[in-house]
Amino acid sequence: MGPSQRFTVTVEGNIGCGKSTFLRYFEQLSPNAEVLQEPIYLWKDTRGHNLFELMYQDSTRWAVPFQAQVLVTLLDRQLKPQTAPVRLVERSVYSCRYCFVENMHKDPSVCLGRVRTRNRAGEDSVPLKYLQDLHDLHEAWLIHGRFGHLPAPLLIFDCDAPLPQLLADYRARQAEVMCGVPVDMEVQAA
Numbered sequence: 001m002g003p004s005q006r007f008t009v010t011v012e013g014n015i016g017c018g019k020s021t022f023l024r025y026f027e028q029l030s031p032n033a034e035v036l037q038e039p040i041y042l043w044k045d046t047r048g049h050n051l052f053e054l055m056y057q058d059s060t061r062w063a064v065p066f067q068a069q070v071l072v073t074l075l076d077r078q079l080k081p082q083t084a085p086v087r088l089v090e091r092s093v094y095s096c097r098y099c100f101v102e103n104m105h106k107d108p109s110v111c112l113g114r115v116r117t118r119n120r121a122g123e124d125s126v127p128l129k130y131l132q133d134l135h136d137l138h139e140a141w142l143i144h145g146r147f148g149h150l151p152a153p154l155l156i157f158d159c160d161a162p163l164p165q166l167l168a169d170y171r172a173r174q175a176e177v178m179c180g181v182p183v184d185m186e187v188q189a190a
Helices: 019-029 051-057 059-079 093-101 108-118 128-143 163-172 185-189
Strands: 007-011 033-036 086-090
Touching: 007 019, 019 033, 019 086, 019 163, 051 059, 059 093, 093 128, 108 128
Parallel strands: 007 086, 033 086
Antiparallel strands: none
């Protein structure tokens, strides 16, 4: 890898599948990783409206305005100058197109349990059917290639595994995730 090479790794998956846990792991692992989490705080205050909560309360009315806001904020985030050799991004603009308007790999019923456990304001009314539909769309897009060839390698983590096993899997595959960029060994040992 040359000194000017930059990589972007997108973390996709269902609501509650473990994307944030994955990102926290790699954020703590190396200063060579810049982590961009979903800007949920922007979706909760869009000109005084909580589109995040409204979408789950009445998706028929609010899904399109919510996804438009999501797309704008994700694109804005992605266009900012990269500050580290590897940028880890929670969701890409493509998930708006291929999943939400029409993967971390996780069973939807487990996702629902995690959503309930973390108790994030606005997600308390997410139905299992919605998570199942999102799961099916992620599968069609990322696993089955229904929307065309993926332009980058796809790494799949079994997020149904217990957290200690999942963290061991992250550790074992960190070179792949970090695109060969070295990690800070002192941080890794901690």
